[in-house]
Amino acid sequence: MVDVPAALSLSEVPGWDRDVDVIVIGQGVAGSCAALEAHRAGADVLVLERASGGGGASAVSSGIFYLGGGTAVQAACGYQDDPDQMARFMMASTDPLDPAAVRMACDDSVAHFDWLEAQGVPFERTRFKGKAVFLNTTECLFYTGNEKAWPYNEVATPAPRGHKVAGTGENAGAVAMAPLLERCADEGIAALYDTNVVALVQDEAGRVVGVRARQPGGVTLHVRARRGVIIAAGSFNLNREMIAENIPLISETSEPLGIPSNDGAGVLLGLSVGAGTSAMDGIIPTASIYPPGQLIKGIIVNKRGERFVAEDSYHGRTACFVMEQPGQTAYLIVDSEIFAYPEIETHRHTLVDGWETIPEMEAGLGLPVGSLQKTMADYNRDAAAGEDRLLHKQPDWLKPLDKGPYAAFDISFNKSIYLFITLGGLKTGAEGEVLDPKGNPIGGLYAVGASAAHIPRTGKSYASGMSLGFGSYFGRRAGRHAAGANWA
Amino acid sequence: MVDVPAALSLSEVPGWDRDVDVIVIGQGVAGSCAALEAHRAGADVLVLERASGGGGASAVSSGIFYLGGGTAVQAACGYQDDPDQMARFMMASTDPLDPAAVRMACDDSVAHFDWLEAQGVPFERTRFKGKAVFLNTTECLFYTGNEKAWPYNEVATPAPRGHKVAGTGENAGAVAMAPLLERCADEGIAALYDTNVVALVQDEAGRVVGVRARQPGGVTLHVRARRGVIIAAGSFNLNREMIAENIPLISETSEPLGIPSNDGAGVLLGLSVGAGTSAMDGIIPTASIYPPGQLIKGIIVNKRGERFVAEDSYHGRTACFVMEQPGQTAYLIVDSEIFAYPEIETHRHTLVDGWETIPEMEAGLGLPVGSLQKTMADYNRDAAAGEDRLLHKQPDWLKPLDKGPYAAFDISFNKSIYLFITLGGLKTGAEGEVLDPKGNPIGGLYAVGASAAHIPRTGKSYASGMSLGFGSYFGRRAGRHAAGANWA
Numbered sequence: 001m002v003d004v005p006a007a008l009s010l011s012e013v014p015g016w017d018r019d020v021d022v023i024v025i026g027q028g029v030a031g032s033c034a035a036l037e038a039h040r041a042g043a044d045v046l047v048l049e050r051a052s053g054g055g056g057a058s059a060v061s062s063g064i065f066y067l068g069g070g071t072a073v074q075a076a077c078g079y080q081d082d083p084d085q086m087a088r089f090m091m092a093s094t095d096p097l098d099p100a101a102v103r104m105a106c107d108d109s110v111a112h113f114d115w116l117e118a119q120g121v122p123f124e125r126t127r128f129k130g131k132a133v134f135l136n137t138t139e140c141l142f143y144t145g146n147e148k149a150w151p152y153n154e155v156a157t158p159a160p161r162g163h164k165v166a167g168t169g170e171n172a173g174a175v176a177m178a179p180l181l182e183r184c185a186d187e188g189i190a191a192l193y194d195t196n197v198v199a200l201v202q203d204e205a206g207r208v209v210g211v212r213a214r215q216p217g218g219v220t221l222h223v224r225a226r227r228g229v230i231i232a233a234g235s236f237n238l239n240r241e242m243i244a245e246n247i248p249l250i251s252e253t254s255e256p257l258g259i260p261s262n263d264g265a266g267v268l269l270g271l272s273v274g275a276g277t278s279a280m281d282g283i284i285p286t287a288s289i290y291p292p293g294q295l296i297k298g299i300i301v302n303k304r305g306e307r308f309v310a311e312d313s314y315h316g317r318t319a320c321f322v323m324e325q326p327g328q329t330a331y332l333i334v335d336s337e338i339f340a341y342p343e344i345e346t347h348r349h350t351l352v353d354g355w356e357t358i359p360e361m362e363a364g365l366g367l368p369v370g371s372l373q374k375t376m377a378d379y380n381r382d383a384a385a386g387e388d389r390l391l392h393k394q395p396d397w398l399k400p401l402d403k404g405p406y407a408a409f410d411i412s413f414n415k416s417i418y419l420f421i422t423l424g425g426l427k428t429g430a431e432g433e434v435l436d437p438k439g440n441p442i443g444g445l446y447a448v449g450a451s452a453a454h455i456p457r458t459g460k461s462y463a464s465g466m467s468l469g470f471g472s473y474f475g476r477r478a479g480r481h482a483a484g485a486n487w488a
Numbered sequence: 489m490v491d492v493p494a495a496l497s498l499s500e501v502p503g504w505d506r507d508v509d510v511i512v513i514g515q516g517v518a519g520s521c522a523a524l525e526a527h528r529a530g531a532d533v534l535v536l537e538r539a540s541g542g543g544g545a546s547a548v549s550s551g552i553f554y555l556g557g558g559t560a561v562q563a564a565c566g567y568q569d570d571p572d573q574m575a576r577f578m579m580a581s582t583d584p585l586d587p588a589a590v591r592m593a594c595d596d597s598v599a600h601f602d603w604l605e606a607q608g609v610p611f612e613r614t615r616f617k618g619k620a621v622f623l624n625t626t627e628c629l630f631y632t633g634n635e636k637a638w639p640y641n642e643v644a645t646p647a648p649r650g651h652k653v654a655g656t657g658e659n660a661g662a663v664a665m666a667p668l669l670e671r672c673a674d675e676g677i678a679a680l681y682d683t684n685v686v687a688l689v690q691d692e693a694g695r696v697v698g699v700r701a702r703q704p705g706g707v708t709l710h711v712r713a714r715r716g717v718i719i720a721a722g723s724f725n726l727n728r729e730m731i732a733e734n735i736p737l738i739s740e741t742s743e744p745l746g747i748p749s750n751d752g753a754g755v756l757l758g759l760s761v762g763a764g765t766s767a768m769d770g771i772i773p774t775a776s777i778y779p780p781g782q783l784i785k786g787i788i789v790n791k792r793g794e795r796f797v798a799e800d801s802y803h804g805r806t807a808c809f810v811m812e813q814p815g816q817t818a819y820l821i822v823d824s825e826i827f828a829y830p831e832i833e834t835h836r837h838t839l840v841d842g843w844e845t846i847p848e849m850e851a852g853l854g855l856p857v858g859s860l861q862k863t864m865a866d867y868n869r870d871a872a873a874g875e876d877r878l879l880h881k882q883p884d885w886l887k888p889l890d891k892g893p894y895a896a897f898d899i900s901f902n903k904s905i906y907l908f909i910t911l912g913g914l915k916t917g918a919e920g921e922v923l924d925p926k927g928n929p930i931g932g933l934y935a936v937g938a939s940a941a942h943i944p945r946t947g948k949s950y951a952s953g954m955s956l957g958f959g960s961y962f963g964r965r966a967g968r969h970a971a972g973a974n975w976a
Contacts, residue, residue, distance in 0.1 A: 031778040084877060091880070095948065097812060100794040100863075103878050150582040155639040302919065303927060319836015324585060375588075389572060390591050392579070429792065439791060439814015460583065473551040 007272040008201045008212060016210065016224040018061070020046040022482045023225040024213055025197045025234055028056025029173075029468050031232030032180040033434075036119070037479030039189050043219075043227060047191035048213055050233075054191065055174060057234050057259045057450070058468060062134040063172030064144055065472065066465030068161035069106055071113040073141050076125035081159035083107045089147060089289065093461040097278060102432035105233025105473050112473050114165065120179030122166040131293040133286070133315055133344065134464065137310065138166040145463020146314045150392035162465045171241035176468070195221065197265070198453025200229065200273055200445070207443035208273060209456055212316040218407045228444045228482035230432065232475060235450035236264030236423045246280040246424065249323050253415040257421050264450030270426040277435035277453065282423030284459035285323055287347035287416045288315035289332050289409070289441065295342060297396045298334040299379055300411065303327050307363065307379065310391040316459040319418055328413035330419035331365055333376070336404040348417050354407045361406045376401060423462070425453040431487070432478025446478040495760040496689045496700060504698065504712040508678075510863065510970045511699055511713040512720055513685045513754065513770040515674065516544025517661075517956050518937025518963035519720030520668040520918075525967030526608070527677050531715060535672070535679035536701055538721075538749045542679065543662060543746045545722050545938070546956060550622040551660030552632055554953030556649035557594055559601040564613035569647035573594045576644035577635060581949040585766060589918035590943055593961050601959050606917040608667030610654040620772070621803055621832065622952065626654040633776050634802045664956070682789040683709065684974045685753070688717065688761055688933070695931035696761060701798020709737050716932050716970035717940035718920065719961060724752030734768040734912065739902040742773065745909050754939030758914040764925035765941065770911030772947035773811055773852065775835035775904045776803035777820050779898070782831060783886045784807035786822040787867055788899065791815050793850065794858025795867065798879040804947040807906055816901035819865070820852055825891040836905050842895040849894045855859045864889060910952070915939040919975070920966025934966040 013232070021043035024035045031047065032054065039045045047054075068074065069083040079488065087106040096102045103113075117123060127141040136144065146152050153180045167175030172395030194216050201210040201222070210224040217402050234244045237258035243250055256262070267277065300318070302325040309321035322330045331352065334340075342349045355361040362372035381398035382388050388398060408414065426447040427435045434445040434452075449471035456462045477487055496511050509531035512523045521536065527533045535542075544944060556562065557571040575594040586592045589718030593600075615629040623630065624808055633964075634640045655663025682704050689698040689710070697711040724730045725746035730740055738929065755765065771899065777783045777799070788806070790813040797809035810818045819840065829838045843849040850860035868888035870876050898904065909931070914935040915923045922933040937959035944950040965975055 087640070087877070088880075097796075098794075099796055099878060101794075151576070151639070151643040154643050171839075306586075308585075308587055326923060389575070392576075435814060439817070471587060475661075 004268050004368050005199050006198050006378065010201065010209070012204055013201055013210065013222050017221045018046065018228070019154050019224045020224070021227045022230065023048060023223055024230045025211070026231070026233060027054035027181070027191060027218045027402070028234060028449055029058035029177065029180065030471040031056070032231070033472045033475035034178070034186055034232055034448055034479035035184055035189050036180070036187070038154050038458050038483040039187055041480050041483035041485035045189050047189060048195045048197055048211070048223070049191060050196045051192050052193050054176045054184070054459040057262055058465040059174040059177040060171045060259060060282065061468065062464070063165035063167055063171060063176050064134070064456035064465035064468060065163045066144065066161050066463055066469035067109050067113045067163045068159060069109040071163065071339035072414045073123055073125055073163055074116055074159060077127040077141050079141070079159050080157065081161070081448060083109065083419050083488045085156045087160065088162065090150055090455065092155040096455050096457045104430060105470055106118065108473065109274050116472065119183050121176045124166045127160065128370060133288045133290070133295065134170065134171065135164050136168055138168055140164050140166065140428040144465050146317055146461070149317070150394070150395065151314045158243045159221070162463065166426045173468070177236060187254040197269065200269055202273055205443065208445040225444065226296045227484060228446055230446040230448060230478050231266045231269055231451045231479060232449045233266030233269070233314065233424070233451050234258070234262045235425065237262040237268050237422050239264035243479045247283055251284070251328060251418065253414055253416065254418045254420050258382045259417050267425055268452070270434055270445070270447055273442055274436050275434045275442060276427035277424060278427045278458040279453045280424035282454070283415070284316040284423060284462045285319035285418040285420045286315050287319060287349065287411065287418040288344055289342050289411060291456045292340050294338045294340055295332065295334065297399050299375070299401065300330055300332050301372060301375060303367065305367035305375050307375060307391055309387070310393040312393050314463060316462050319413070320459040322411065323413045330411050330413070332409040332411050333361070333401065333406065335406050339407055344407065346417060349409045349411045352408045354405050358406060361408060365408055383479055417483040423456060423459070425451050428452045430477065431481035432474050433454060446482055448475040449477045492756050492759045492957065493687050495528040496687050498691055498697070501689055501698065501710050503710065505709045506534060507712045507714070507790070508532045509713070511536060511711055511714040511717045513699070513718065514544060514721040515542035515669070515679060516720060516937055517546035517665065517668065518959040519544070520665070520672055520968035521960045521963035522718045522936055523531060523672055523677050524668070524675070524869045526971040527675055529968050529971035529973035533677050533973035533975055534711060536678060536683045536685055536699070537679060538684045542683050543665045545710050545750055547662040547665040547748060548659045549956065550656055550658060550663035550952070552622070552654035552953035552956060553604065553651045554632065554649050554951055554957035555597050555601045556647060557597040558668070559598050559651065559652055561611055561613055564648060565629050567629070567647050567650070568645065569825065573644045573647065574649065577640055578943065579632060580643040581640050581942045584943050586918060592918060593958055601656050603879045604960065607671050609664045611651055612654045615648065618783065619778050621776045621778070622658065624629050624656055624864065625650050626656055628652050628654065632953050634805055634949070636882065636900055636939050637798060637805070638882070643672065646766045650951065663955070669727050685757065688757055689729040690761055694761070695930070696933040699788055713932065715972060716934055716971055718934040718936060718966050719757055719914070719939045720937045721754030721757070721939050722746070722750045723913065724755050725910050726751035738771070739816060739906065741902055741904065742906045742908050751959060754935065755913055757937055758922055758933065758939070762924050763922045764915035764927070765891055765912060765928060766915045767941045767945040768912035770896045770942070771908045772804040772911060772945045772950045773807035773901070773906040775807060775837065775899065776832055777830050777837065777899060779831045780828050782826045782828055783820065783822065785826045785887050786820050787820055787863070787889065788820055789860060789863060791817040791855065793855035793863050794814045794862060798881040800881050800885045804950050810899065811871065811901045816971040818899050818901070820899050821849070821894065822895040823889040823891040827895055830897065832903060834846070836897045837897045840896045840898050842893050844893050846894060849896060853896055909955070911944060911947070912940050913940040916940045918965065919969035920962050921969070926940040934970055936963040937965045
């Protein structure tokens with residue numbers, strides 16, 4: 001069991017060192033947005049951040065915001081989208097716990113994009129047309145999820161909704177965080193850095209009314225929050241004990257994405273006052289076979305020699321299915337026409353071998369006799385006809401794999417290096433209010449960003465950008481609500 | 489922890505009392521079909537059944553087989569279906585662990601229907617057009633799942649696939665089991681009743697080579713199986729310990745459907761030799777609001793006053809969403825135009841009260857101020873326009889709820905009596921071969937029917953008839969495979 005920090009009663013507080021309306025714990029994207037909205041709604045806000053500066057995991061992320069419904073970028077790049085289509089996609093793919101909150105986020109998505117730009121977050125009016133996991137260029141719009149993958153492409157008109165901030169490199173998230181942190185500073189929102197919240201304080205009725213924090217040099221601080229405490233302290237990606245307890249399918253070769261403070265402190269603070277959690281077993285794993293996109297024309301088989309996921313799925317969806325396969329084993333099979341090495345070397349998809357014939361490959365991979373031969377005969381027949389009857393990979397990615405020699409890459413979940421981020425967190429309502437396991441709000445407490453459960457409960461329905469996109473949106477809502485203001 | 493019976497080594501067997509090719513444990517629908525196919529493939533088969541006669545839970549079920557792809561009944565009733573559409577529906581709704589097995593079941597579904605009829609299982613060429621949970625008449629074909637519910641109706645052309653056996657009453661399954669048991673008897677398939685398998689026997693290599701069974705009067709029996717042991721012993725519905733361990737969301741008011749021997753013995757036997765399991769937290773709960781169908785024109789809200797599931801979903805899907813709501817609380821809201829009491833009285837959906845106005849109802853139900861008013865204003869606007877933008881309930885079921893007075897039924901998961909069946913079970917391959925957690929087959933062991941994991945992993949994607957339909961099909965496959973014969 002993971003140790004939960006004990007919550008304090010008022011009698012355990014020697015005195016308040018500071019007294020504010022709203023405390024925001026953590027200054028990543030959700031915390032920054034919460035602080036800005038609470039401040040602008042008239043609240044006296046204090047941000048407490050463990051690191052020596054703001055930014056959080058958001059600043060080392062790839063800087064993608066999932067936004068849609070017809071944003072200025074979508075329009076400039078010639079894509080049709082509307083809130084209904086965005087909501088259809090979200091609903092069909094996520095079976096969300098809180099459909100009303102999802103609908104609001106979709107209805108408000110264009111306005112939220114405009115708000116981000118107004119804060120100075122830069123987005124180009126450009127698109128990237130290829131198949132990418134992330135972009136190192138400043139191009140903005142691209143498909144980052146399962147919008148074009150079956151069955152979602154039949155339920156909602158596909159539109160790209162990944163909006164990447166106009167920065168280069170793998171950590172372009174910093175380019176989004178810089179203006180948000182500048183706005184916080186410009187507007188005089190108080191922030192204490194190197195300040196680690198170690199406990200919540202509850203009054204007699206159980207309402208959260210403040211926090212205890214520690215600073216370097218053994219300083220202990222007690223801060224009162226007259227209106228609310230907003231937990232925006234990130235995920236539990238790096239808490240090995242919480243991972244082991246909640247995510248049995250994780251492999252020893254899996255590696256968490258995140259920063260040291262993604263140790264679950266936010267979730268644990270919520271648990272200390274009786275919060276509920278959701279989707280704690282959910283992760284987005286990734287070890288993409290692409291780029292190059294041509295590898296999507298290969299097939300992925302398990303140790304029974306059978307296909308099990310459409311290869312053009314979002315890489316996180318593909319990875320979830322790999323994780324569930326017998327022995328967590330999977331191979332990417334290609335022929336000489338499409339042969340290439342997967343470009344993202346950090347995943348260590350190793351080339352098993354090359355073979356002249358399919359029966360030799362089947363034997364070389366130790367697959368049951370006839371299994372891969374049947375799978376490839378079926379697939380090649382369907383690919384020639386332009387319709388993948390088994391898994392509905394889209395026609396663009398179909399071609400018979402019949403140009404030997406053949407090769408296989410080992411993409412097993414427990415052999416390759418799958419990166420992951422956790423999806424679980426505190427159970428919340430649409431305004432970020434933290435709920436107990438029965439759904440009753442815990443007075444004075446909010447959770448947003450990766451300290452709260454994501455909308456998708458498994459990586460099968462995640463799309464890149466949903467963390468920053470929805471984290472910033474619900475961060476704003478929580479900020480306004482904590483400050484006592486209505487939304488919109 | 490649930491006690492798992494210890495497996496025996498050969499040295500613990502004092503001697504074989506009988507020696508056969510294939511042992512089938514349990515004589516419900518899956519076991520009967522397995523026994524028939526193994527016998528017809530030339531194997532010497534012995535059925536061991538705990539009850540004093542065959543039939544199992546199948547014989548007390550409502551007798552629905554999920555079949556499609558263009559069966560004789562579908563054709564006679566004027567419905568178009570084909571294996572592709574059936575597979576599209578199954579794939580989109582279940583994200584199955586084993587897509588290849590699902591595809592085979594769909595491709596073979598018409599032939600499997602013909603086989604069932606050839607055994608004497610009677611199906612009328614009739615259909616029921618209303619919205620029913622089960623039928624007490626002899627009518628055959630009806631919609632039993634989410635085929636017409638969004639988003640599945642957009643992914644696959646809806647067709648009714650519930651094929652109810654031509655028997656009356658709530659336990660029409662007996663009418664399906666009678667001919668199957670007769671065929672077993674006619675063909676001289678040996679069966680021992682009142683015979684309880686208490687342990688599997690493994691050889692030095694770990695292969696399952698026999699069983700130990702007990703009979704009344706303290707008789708112990710050891711039976712050798714030269715080719716295989718097929719576990720067809722039903723679900724763990726009635727094992728309170730396994731339920732508590734695996735299904736945290738279950739409520740004290742939930743009641744399992746099943747017979748006393750659905751105590752998980754089959755799953756436990758598999759675990760004793762290192763089998764893997766799947767979907768152990770999955771259940772199909774049900775406490776349908778319909779019939780009468782007019783109640784589907786009402787809305788279902790949670791304690792936040794928000795809708796969360798399309799009310800025209802399959803009742804098991806609706807129940808799963810109710811189970812996940814805050815406080816597991818939900819209300820069915822109707823106006824005077826559609827008011828009726830839910831007909832299935834065993835579920836005990838109680839009338840909370842009637843109110844003249846929506847604000848009074850909101851207050852009477854203790855919902856947040858304004859919440860139900862907003863929900864109903866939005867819904868009524870959408871219903872008038874014929875499009876449910878939030879949850880996509882189909883237009884047939886949309887009407888503004890504006891004819892006061894209003895009424896609410898409490899359909900909370902922890903207040904009403906939700907019946908449930910478990911979906912989890914042993915992990916198996918397409919031939920019913922039992923797999924270890926890593927997906928490696930355990931030699932000589934098969935599991936079919938409710939002792940194996942179902943294709944749907946949650947009740948959100950189940951349809952009535954999937955237990956008998958797929959249980960009988962994979963039972964047949966396992967029988968042939970254990971006998972050493974290929975399929976088809």
